[in-house]
Amino acid sequence: MKVARFYAPGDIRIEDMPEPTAGPGELKLRVRNTSTCGTDLKIFRHGHHHIDPPRVIGHEIAGEVVEVGSEVNGWAAGDRVQVIAAIPCGECPECxxxxxxxxxxxLSMGYHFEGGFAEYMIVPANVLKVDGVNRIPDGVSYAEASVAEPLACVLNGQELARVGDGDTVVVVGAGPIGCLHVRLARARGAENVHLVELNRGRLDMAAELVKPDAAICAAEVDPIQAVLDLTGGRGADVVITASAAGKTQEDALKMVARRGRISFFGGLPKDNPIIACDSNLVHYRxxxxxxxxxxxxxxxxKALELIATGAVPVADLITHHLPLEKVLEAIDVVAGGTAIKVTIEPVAG
Structure with missing residues (x-):
């Protein structure tokens, strides 16, 4: 079978591997869609401390069950499934x-276990143990189901930030995650949702699809003042920083309302994670x-349900469908910011 394997920064190879066989507690999938994300780009450029190469990467996975391990119940060949990316242990105090x-x-798919940039893959027992394989609802395509994983992350962020009825929400970052945040905020009852982005072309592309109440280009105007102007000087109830830039987190403190909530959704580079935080703003406001x-x-x-009901549409956010052989092209497209969501289709259908 064909796979895309990471060997070292800048070195991802399309090559042949033996087709795997499901062990007693495992499932084997024919991979239909594995969507790309900014993390795949980071792995390509810098590697990752949890990846011991060579490794098949790709973690936004949807496919068809083709083999069921002898100790697995509830699944059968032909089932359409989506697979979690982050795998909790289910036993520690936090779990x-x-x-x-x-x-x-x-643990994570595509890091500790072989991922979805492959024609076939194994869902390990660790995933099944925590109920991490989900049946794709009727009417939801494999491509849409692969977007459930990033939408699930967005849902976690908005639950923690308590996005709800009547809120004014500012989303900073117009990539696929930012677009999902705009749509989910509306689904959760936000009254106004504004989108901030530094890149004018990326902002226009995203705004055309998700139609925020205001699209603010941070390269052309002061985004803090723009948010204050839109809110009558009050600021936003919630600011979500869906970008990996410390300045967006610093700006969030100045554009949020009293008693407001800020979600530091995007992680910062490991070599530059420190921001300037005016503690008095946090204290007095x-x-x-x-x-x-x-x-x-x-x-x-829950993300699959939001997609299935139409509460958070995702099909139009998938702007590029590419075969497995074009994984490197997909990563280039992600790097160039000329797409919203890019999905890889290892096996057509």
Whole structure:
């Protein structure tokens, strides 16, 4: 079978591997769609400390069950499934409290286990143990189902930031995650949703699809003043930083309302994670700052439901469909910012 394997920064190879066989506690999938994300680009450029190369990467996975391990119940060949990316252990104090997104023993598809940039793959027993394989609802395509994983992460972030009825929400970053945040905020009852982005072309492309109440180009205007002007000087109830830039987190403190909530959704580069935080703003305005780390198996289930009901449409956000042989082209497209979501289709159908 064909796979895309990471060997070293700048070195991803399309090559042949033996087709795997499901062990007793495993499932074997024919991979239909594995969508790309900014993390795949980071792995290509810099590697990752959890990846011991060579490794088949790709973690936004949807496919068809073709083989069921002897100890697995409830699944059969032909089932259409979506697979979680982050795998909690299910046994530590955090998991037992329901905080699976911050499991200290977390493993990941495409990092610790072979991922979805392959014609076939194994779903390990670790995933099945935490109920991390989800049936794709009727009417939801494999491509749409592959977007459930990033949507699950977005859902986790908005739950933690308590996005809800009547809120004015500012999303900073107009990539695929930012677009999902705009749509989910509306689905959760936000009254106004504004989108901030530095790149004019990327902003226009995203705004055309998700239609925020205001599209603010941070290269052309002061985004803080723009948000204050839009809110009568009050600021936003929620600011979500869906970008990997410290300045966006610093700006969030100045564009949020009193008693506002800030989601530091996008992680910062490991070599530059420190920001300037005016503690008095947090203190006197009674601000809440929350992090957001991935998603739980339950978030993935909820994300599929949001897609299936049409509450959060995703099909139009998938701007590029490419075969497995063009994984490097897909990564280039992601790097160039000329797409919203790029999906790889290892096996057509």
């Amino acid at each position: 037992l409290r329901g905080w699976m997104t911050i499991c200290p023993n977390q 009674e601000l809440t700052i929350v992090g957001a780390n991935g998603s739980s198996p339950d978030h993935n289930k």
